[in-house]
Amino acid sequence: MAAAEQLDDEALVERMSHVSVDHDSKAFYLGWLERELRLNRCADCARWHHPPRPMCPACWSWNVEPTPVRGRGTVHLRMLLHQGPPAPGVDYTQGPHPVVVVELEEQPGLRYTSTIVGCSAAEVRIGMPVELTWIERHGAPFPVFQPAGRG
Ligand SMILES: [Zn+2]
Structure with missing residues (x-):
């Protein structure tokens, strides 16, 4: 089986049909398939936020990275x-x-x-x-x- 990271968008939406996958949450749900809880972290100010948004709510940077938390x-x-x-x-x-x-x-x-x-x-x-x-x-x-x- 291909790694979850290699699922294309259509395959991800099909596999995760019980949740609402969109562009902003795609990396988050790909993380679930790898058993990683990936929350968005700003690469500029280092603040985390959840649920996933494309822009950092603290500094308005678009430079946000899905990053695993320790849990x-x-x-x-x-x-x-x-x-x-x-x-x-x-x-x-x-x-x-x-x-x-x-x-x-x-x-x-x-x-x-x-x-x-x-x-x-x-x-x-x-x-x-x-x-x-x-x-x-x-x-x-x-x-x-x-x-x-x-x-
Ligand atoms: Zn920021």
Whole structure:
């Protein structure tokens, strides 16, 4: 199989049909296929931003580079969904589905939202250290968090 980097636009959109791939998010989703969380970082002022935009929101430079983050951070916000959109592996009848907003260690205010695995929803605490891990959804890698030090 060809490396994800070699997927052309049409193949990427087909492989990732469960998300909305566009020019600005293309590198981000190619990263998922390589199990790398790539967020945009400005090559001029070094600020990170997410979701992906073509221009740095800090200095207005167009010189932004999709750059892998280490995936470590702390829980900034926790939500427990008792109902929501259907997703593979998510069963709202089995208890609330946890969603966490994680502040990544790369930069204050740089946050990424996903679910958390490897602990019960009730165990999730604000400020809890977490790290990135990957599950499969729709036949493709999907970035989630787990309590730090368990992977
Ligand atoms: Zn900048």
